Amino acid sequence: MGSKRAMLGNGLGEALGRSIAKADRVFDLFTGSAAVAWHVAEKHGKEVLAGDLQTYSAVLAASVIERTEPIVDRAWIESWMLRALERVTAHKQWQDIRQIQESLGKVSASEASSNARNVNFGEGYPISSAYGGYYFSPWQSVWIDALRKSLPDAEDLRNVGLAALIQAASRCAASPGHTAQPFKPNETAGPYLIDAWLKDLPAILLKRIDDIARRKANKKGCAYCMNASELAEMARPGDLVFLDPPYSGVHYSRFYHVLESIARGEVGDVTGSGRYPERRERPSSDFSMLSTSKRALNDLLEILARQQASVIITFPAGKASNGLSGDDVKATAGDHFRLEEAKVSSRFSTLGGDSKHRAARQQADELILTLSSRPN
Numbered sequence: 001m002g003s004k005r006a007m008l009g010n011g012l013g014e015a016l017g018r019s020i021a022k023a024d025r026v027f028d029l030f031t032g033s034a035a036v037a038w039h040v041a042e043k044h045g046k047e048v049l050a051g052d053l054q055t056y057s058a059v060l061a062a063s064v065i066e067r068t069e070p071i072v073d074r075a076w077i078e079s080w081m082l083r084a085l086e087r088v089t090a091h092k093q094w095q096d097i098r099q100i101q102e103s104l105g106k107v108s109a110s111e112a113s114s115n116a117r118n119v120n121f122g123e124g125y126p127i128s129s130a131y132g133g134y135y136f137s138p139w140q141s142v143w144i145d146a147l148r149k150s151l152p153d154a155e156d157l158r159n160v161g162l163a164a165l166i167q168a169a170s171r172c173a174a175s176p177g178h179t180a181q182p183f184k185p186n187e188t189a190g191p192y193l194i195d196a197w198l199k200d201l202p203a204i205l206l207k208r209i210d211d212i213a214r215r216k217a218n219k220k221g222c223a224y225c226m227n228a229s230e231l232a233e234m235a236r237p238g239d240l241v242f243l244d245p246p247y248s249g250v251h252y253s254r255f256y257h258v259l260e261s262i263a264r265g266e267v268g269d270v271t272g273s274g275r276y277p278e279r280r281e282r283p284s285s286d287f288s289m290l291s292t293s294k295r296a297l298n299d300l301l302e303i304l305a306r307q308q309a310s311v312i313i314t315f316p317a318g319k320a321s322n323g324l325s326g327d328d329v330k331a332t333a334g335d336h337f338r339l340e341e342a343k344v345s346s347r348f349s350t351l352g353g354d355s356k357h358r359a360a361r362q363q364a365d366e367l368i369l370t371l372s373s374r375p376n
C-alpha cells in the first residue's frame with residue numbers, strides 16, 4: 001500500500017512531533033493505510049480522528065486508534081478460525097479447491113488458472129466469485145469469504161480481525177503492488193501468479209493479528225469513512241490536521257477495490273481485466289481529476305483556515321499526475337495559512353510501479369509543509 005510509514009522515520013515524524021506537542025487533537029483526513037493515524041495514536045497522547053473515502057482505510061484506522069488497551073486474550077482467534085474452517089470445508093467443491101491448491105507449482109500457470117476459473121463458487125462466497133482464480137487462488141478466496149462471514153461480534157475484536165484480514169489479503173493478492181490488475185497466467189507473469197497463490201493466507205492473517213492486537217491508542221480516537229472536506233468541518237482552533245491528499249490522476253478506488261470489497265463484505269458484478277466492481281460502487285475523488293484537483297485542494301484548505309486549525313501537508317515536490325505540483329500546493333497553502341516550515345523528504349513511490357519488485361520502485365521527493373492559522 002502507498003503508505004507514509006517510511007517517511008515517518010524520515011522527516012515527517014519530526015515535523016508531526018513538533019506540532020503535536022501544541023495540538024489538542026490530530027486529524028488524518030486521507031488516512032489510506034492508516035500508518036500516520038496509528039503512529040500518532042500510539043506515540044502521542046492525543047485523540048486521533050482519521051478519515052478516508054474508502055471503507056477499508058477506516059477499518060484499518062479504527063483497529064488501533066479506537067482502542068486504548070492491547071488485546072492479549074487469544075481465545076477469540078481460535079474460535080474465529082474454527083467457525084471459518086467449518087464454512088470453508090462446507091463449500092460444495094472443497095475437495096476440488098484443495099486439489100487445485102495442491103497442484104500449484106506442479107502444473108503450468110495456465111492450467112492452474114483454468115482449473116481455478118472453472119470452480120463454481122456459488123452464493124455466499126462473494127469475494128471468491130469476483131476474484132477467485134484471479135487475485136486469489138480458490139483456496140485463498142474461500143478462506144477470505146469464510147473469515148469475513150464469521151468475524152467476531154465484539155466491536156474491538158471485529159475491527160482487529162477485519163483489519164488483519166485486509167492486510168493479509170493485500171499481502172497475498174496476485175498483482176503488482178496494488179490490485180488494479182491481476183497477474184496473467186502467461187510465461188512472464190505466471191510464476192508471480194503461482195507464488196502469490198501459494199501464500200498461506202490464514203498463517204499470514206495470524207501474524208497480522210499479532211501485530212495489530214498488541215498496538216493501542218494512548219487516547220481513544222475515531223475513524224470515519226468520509227469525504228475530507230466533511231471531516232474538516234469538525235476541526236477546531238488548536239487542532240492539528242495532517243493532509244496527504246491523492247496525487248494520482250487515477251482514482252485510488254481503482255487500485256484498491258479488492259481490499260474495499262473485503263472491507264464491505266460484498267461485491268456486485270465485476271468487469272474488465274482488473275475485475276472492477278461497477279463505477280458507482282467505487283468512490284471517486286475530486287482530488288484525482290485534472291479538472292477539479294486544484295479547486296478541491298483550495299476548498300479544503302479554506303475550510304481548515306476558517307476552522308483555525310494548524311496543518312501539515314505532504315505532496316510530491318514535482319508535477320503529479322492529477323495536475324497538481326508541489327509549487328501549486330505551496331502557493332494554495334500560502335493563500336490561506338502562514339507557512340512555518342517547508343522541507344523535502346525522499347520516499348519510494350509504488351503506485352503505478354511495483355512494490356513487490358524493488359527495481360520498479362521509484363524514488364520521489366516529497367514536500368512537507370507546516371502551516372499555522374493566520375490571526376483573523
Ligand SMILES: C[S@@+](CC[C@H](N)C(=O)[O-])C[C@H]1O[C@@H](n2cnc3c(N)ncnc32)[C@H](O)[C@@H]1O
Nearest residue numbers: 003004030031032033052053227228244252285
Ligand atoms: C496519498 S493516499 C494517503 C496515504 C496515507 N497517508 C498512508 O500513509 O497510507 C490518499 C488517500 O486519500 C483518499 N481520498 C481520496 N479522495 C478523498 C477525499 N475526498 N476525502 C477523503 N479521502 C480521500 C484515498 O482513498 C487514499 O486512501
